[in-house]
Amino acid sequence: MGLVRVNKAVGDGTASNLTVTGINTDDVYMVAFSNIFASANDDMQIRVTTSGTADSDSEYDFASKDLKTSGSFGNTYGTNNNNIDFSAGIGTSGTNSHNGILYLFNFNNSSEYSFITHENVTTRDDSSDELFGFQGGAAHTVAEANDGVQFFLTGGNNIDSGTVTLYKVV
Amino acid sequence: MSNLRLINETTGTSVSNISVTDVFSSDYDIYKIVISNVDGASTSHWTKLRLINSSGSIVSASNYDFAMLETKAWDGTSENKRTSQSSFEYIFIDSDSNVGAGGVGYIFNPTSTSSYTFTLGQSQAFYSTNGGEGTKYIGALKQTASMSGFQLLRTSGSYDTITIRTYGLRVDS
Numbered sequence: 001m002g003l004v005r006v007n008k009a010v011g012d013g014t015a016s017n018l019t020v021t022g023i024n025t026d027d028v029y030m031v032a033f034s035n036i037f038a039s040a041n042d043d044m045q046i047r048v049t050t051s052g053t054a055d056s057d058s059e060y061d062f063a064s065k066d067l068k069t070s071g072s073f074g075n076t077y078g079t080n081n082n083n084i085d086f087s088a089g090i091g092t093s094g095t096n097s098h099n100g101i102l103y104l105f106n107f108n109n110s111s112e113y114s115f116i117t118h119e120n121v122t123t124r125d126d127s128s129d130e131l132f133g134f135q136g137g138a139a140h141t142v143a144e145a146n147d148g149v150q151f152f153l154t155g156g157n158n159i160d161s162g163t164v165t166l167y168k169v170v
Numbered sequence: 171m172s173n174l175r176l177i178n179e180t181t182g183t184s185v186s187n188i189s190v191t192d193v194f195s196s197d198y199d200i201y202k203i204v205i206s207n208v209d210g211a212s213t214s215h216w217t218k219l220r221l222i223n224s225s226g227s228i229v230s231a232s233n234y235d236f237a238m239l240e241t242k243a244w245d246g247t248s249e250n251k252r253t254s255q256s257s258f259e260y261i262f263i264d265s266d267s268n269v270g271a272g273g274v275g276y277i278f279n280p281t282s283t284s285s286y287t288f289t290l291g292q293s294q295a296f297y298s299t300n301g302g303e304g305t306k307y308i309g310a311l312k313q314t315a316s317m318s319g320f321q322l323l324r325t326s327g328s329y330d331t332i333t334i335r336t337y338g339l340r341v342d343s
Contacts, residue, residue, distance in 0.1 A: 005340065035285050095312070165341045
């Protein structure tokens, strides 16, 4: 397997989202992200983009197994949501940062849905410092072409650090 | 040129542990670890992972947190979680001779002195006579120190064979 870098976005404290676009073939794409943390404790979600703009329609179905070190593992899921939930809280330093891998399928196909598998790991926001990660998948249930993904903080805080890189799998 | 760069390939024969040294650097933030060609010399045993610091010493302090979903063909799933351990436990369980096992994992931010070192991954093997057994795991080494490599350690006995390939993910074109 090889990877060809398509695009990257770097958190610098000036925005509450990181967007990577450039999907324009029917190949599988991969997104790798590391050391994402925020200006204040917050939750992170993702959306697909169409022509560079994040889709906020209520067309996201998702489910994940939530691995953690306290209590029983959980399940995060939903249908017809307006984003994909894939964080249980990130913090304000590298010790509470968000890291993970996504695979993107069918994004360039305008006659099929777009699909995502994801796995991630963090130690939750500064107060708990609990190891936590989602392993799951999602579908954007619209038959349209999507060209990327957007990571965003639901509380509107800025992303102070982190790199999101989009690769084509070749 | 691929942005997935092979940094190192290490093989072991008749060893109880195997160290992959001097593979982490400032050139990469994310590393892909591919474990293959695994055969245990005896009944199935778990493999642990420990980081190696920038001085070349194996980190055995009780700073490893770990959570793993164990997937068992004969018994569904079970949860394993540990805090303040001396290694990432339960990376994979190997198989009896001539059966094999494999896994893929990632390590994040190992050289950062302001971040923990994180890991996640999956594996699949065959546990003795019971059946297929896999893992899906996450972990954090709660130290803000620079790491240079890692060690895989069988909890008992040795590997007949094991191969570890370490790749770096370049973020620049």
